[in-house]
Amino acid sequence: MIGYVTVGTKDIKKAGEFYDKICSELGMGRFMADERIIAWGASGGGAGFGVALPYDGKPMTVGNGVMAAFGAKDKAQVDRVYKLALSLGGSCEGPPGQRRENFYAAYFRDPEGNKLNAFVMG
Numbered sequence: 269m270i271g272y273v274t275v276g277t278k279d280i281k282k283a284g285e286f287y288d289k290i291c292s293e294l295g296m297g298r299f300m301a302d303e304r305i306i307a308w309g310a311s312g313g314g315a316g317f318g319v320a321l322p323y324d325g326k327p328m329t330v331g332n333g334v335m336a337a338f339g340a341k342d343k344a345q346v347d348r349v350y351k352l353a354l355s356l357g358g359s360c361e362g363p364p365g366q367r368r369e370n371f372y373a374a375y376f377r378d379p380e381g382n383k384l385n386a387f388v389m390g
Contacts, residue, residue, distance in 0.1 A: 272307070272315035273336040275382040276328035280304065283319040286356050286378055291317060293349050294338050294386075330381040337385040343372050349386040350374035358384075 277283035284306045288298065291308035296316050300307040307318040317336065322328050340346045347364045353376045354360060361375035361383060373387035 272309075272318060274305075274307075274318040274320050275334075275336060275378070276322050276330075277319050277380055278321075278328045279380075280306065280319070280321055282379065286353075286358070287317070287319055289352055289356060290338070290349060290384075293345065293352055294340065328380065330383070335375075335383040335385055337373075337387055340386050340388045342388055346372055346374050346386045346388055350376055353378070353384070 280303065284298075284301070287306065287308065291297070296308040296310050298306060299309050299315070300318075303321075304323075305318055305320040307315045309316045317338070338349065340349060343364070350364050357379040358376045361377055362373075364374035364386075365372065367373050370389055371387060372390075373385055375383065375385050377383050
């Protein structure tokens with residue numbers, strides 16, 4: 269069981285603005301923030317997602333093959349998250365659609381290149 273996922277950033281303020289909107293759409297609110305990390309989670313739950321300046325002080329990089337996936341409540345929410353991400357400076361990695369019989373998903377990157385996904389099973 270994964271407890272939370274964190275991606276890197278070069279600009280914690282801009283990343284916070286991007287993910288505040290994405291996480292809000294998914295029902296997660298900020299519950300922790302300082303000068304190097306911001307974390308969001310669902311009410312009554314623990315951390316779900318975070319963004320951070322690299323701890324080692326080296327430049328942030330995007331992991332090849334690394335992706336964080338957000339579980340959505342329905343296909344309409346997948347579509348909204350995808351459109352919201354693109355409107356906030358994200359880029360398309362695969363528009364919303366049925367990928368497998370029971371898997372509907374949209375793929376996108378945040379403004380710094382981290383690969384993300386919004387999906388629903390069914």
